[in-house]
Amino acid sequence: MPNIDGLQLCQLIRQAELPHYVYVIVLTGKDERESSLVQGLNAGADDFLFKPIDPNKLRIRLQMAFRILGLEQTLAERNRKLYHTYEQIRQDLLLASVMQKNLxxxxxxxxxxxxxxxxxxxxxxxxxxxxxxxxxxxxxxxxxxxxxxxxxxxxxxxxxxxxxxxxxxxxxxxxxxxxxxxxxxxxxxxxxxxxxxxxxxxxxxxxxxxxxxxxxxxxxxxxxxxxxxxxxxxxxxxxxxxxxxxxxxxxxxxxxxxxxxxxxxxxxxxxxxxxxxxxxxxxxxxxxxxxxxxxxxxxxxxxxxxxxxxxxxxxxxxxxxxxxxxxxxxxxxxxxxxxxxxxxxx
Missing domain, CATH: 3.60.40.10 (PPM-type phosphatase domain)
Incomplete structure (x- = not known):
């Protein structure tokens, strides 16, 4: 990627107001694995893989990502339903407030x-x-x-x-x-x-x-x-x-x-x-x-x-x-x- 590295891209993704969550796996070949891990987490990464890529490890990481994204979507749907329920209750209470004042x-x-x-x-x-x-x-x-x-x-x-x-x-x-x-x-x-x-x-x-x-x-x-x-x-x-x-x-x-x-x-x-x-x-x-x-x-x-x-x-x-x-x-x-x-x- 010209003029940008993976950590900078991760930061830009986290700063963007996207309508859905983006799961980020950082792939690094650096020798300083511990410092790379800290930098990646600070940038907003969700997971890490180190070169060379092991296909089995990549498959496991992707399965974890799909599971987490599925849970996130389920939670978002529940939050939408809760918000709808809250709004309905709020409207009912506002109506009850008007009725009480009319008494x-x-x-x-x-x-x-x-x-x-x-x-x-x-x-x-x-x-x-x-x-x-x-x-x-x-x-x-x-x-x-x-x-x-x-x-x-x-x-x-x-x-x-x-x-x-x-x-x-x-x-x-x-x-x-x-x-x-x-x-x-x-x-x-x-x-x-x-x-x-x-x-x-x-x-x-x-x-x-x-x-x-x-x-x-x-x-x-x-x-x-x-x-x-x-x-x-x-x-x-x-x-x-x-x-x-x-x-x-x-x-x-x-x-x-x-x-x-x-x-x-x-x-x-x-x-x-x-x-x-x-x-x-x-x-x-x-x-x-x-x-x-x-x-x-x-x-x-x-x-x-x-x-x-x-x-x-x-x-x-x-x-x-x-x-x-x-x-x-x-x-x-x-x-x-x-x-x-x-x-x-x-």
Whole structure:
């Protein structure tokens, strides 16, 4: 070969972006066999033969080359199939992500009561879910829950819980009942959570934390139950004072006979209630520091003069700045309620 030797040719083959693998056997007649071997391997050779050529050795080397190339082709085909399968799974997860977001409630007003939220899954789909809806003519129900773990298993249980809580039959039998006069009344929140605990205790190793409650539209009285979920934050906008409310309670679907407590608070004109997952307070920065409950409390308190939408945008911006690259290790979700008495009660 003019102007090029075998080692240079081998290097050029390895540098080329070829659609298939080229198996290279270096044939050398040099006396320095050990140094030739090192040079050849550094150049990218697969095998060696030394002159004079032994036909039997050449036949064995070629059989080995065909076997290795066959294995390489088999591996490449398997990789192509795996990539196709991965792409199909990715497309399915993207579709599931869209479907999950479509389950989220609309942001806006119900009888002058303002609702807003944040929803940032750590993966394609989240184990967190929340909702609010009119429970009766006098009450608005709300919940926020966080299924243990991450990924598809957690998200499937959150889908199931969302459907179970929100379907009309579930509302009639689990969330509300008719009194002696045939008027719908809310089932006490601790009984609702107990019923969910009994229903979903057989969910394998999965469990979930939640806050479930309802708001009396006319008076602003909130009654709720906290089941292992982070403590909600009650912000009195007139005083710019934010406080944690609630206690703890057992997660749901963990122990079959858990007892739950009813908690209450009074909201007045302009007050806000924030219910969130621990993915927010446990969000880590580059040096593995948690965002923390105190930082969340301070931000909500310092933005009391802003609209609810502006407050949540400020929180979103701060969390993304805190985390750094937008790759969150846990779902970050929050449901916010701003109380205003309906016009007929003002």
């Amino acid at each position: 989220l409630p609309a942001k806006g007003h119900v009888d002058n009561i303002v609702f807003d939220w944040l929803f940032y899954p750590s993966h394609f789909i989240a184990g967190d879910i929340f909702n609010y809806f009119e429970l009766t003519d006098e009450y608005l129900a709300f919940y926020h829950l966080d299924v243990s773990g991450h990924g598809v298993r957690s998200a499937l249980l959150s889908f199931t819980l969302h459907h179970y809580i929100n379907n009309k039959g579930g509302q009639s039998s689990v969330l509300r009942y008719k009194d002696a006069e045939g008027v719908y009344q809310p089932v006490p929140p601790e009984q609702v959570v107990s019923a969910l605990n009994q229903r979903f205790t057989d969910s394998g190793d999965l469990y979930f934390t939640m806050v479930y409650g309802y708001l009396h539209k006319a008076t602003g009285v909130v009654q709720f139950t906290q089941a292992g979920h982070p403590c909600p934050i009650h912000l009195t906008t007139t005083q710019h004072q934010a406080n944690f409310c609630g206690g703890s309670g057992f997660p749901v679907a963990l122990f079959p006979n858990s007892d739950y407590e009813r908690l209450s608070l009074q909201m007045v004109e302009g007050d806000r209630l924030f219910i969130y997952s621990d993915g927010i307070t446990e969000c880590l920065n580059a040096v593995q520091q948690s965002y923390s409950e105190q930082r969340l409390l301070s931000l909500l308190q310092n933005t009391a003069d802003q609209t609810l939408e502006q407050t949540l945008q400020s929180l979103c911006d701060e969390l993304f700045d805190w985390q750094g690259n937008g790759q969150f290790e846990d779902d970050m979700t929050l449901l916010a309620i701003e109380y205003h008495a309906p016009l007929s009660f003002k």
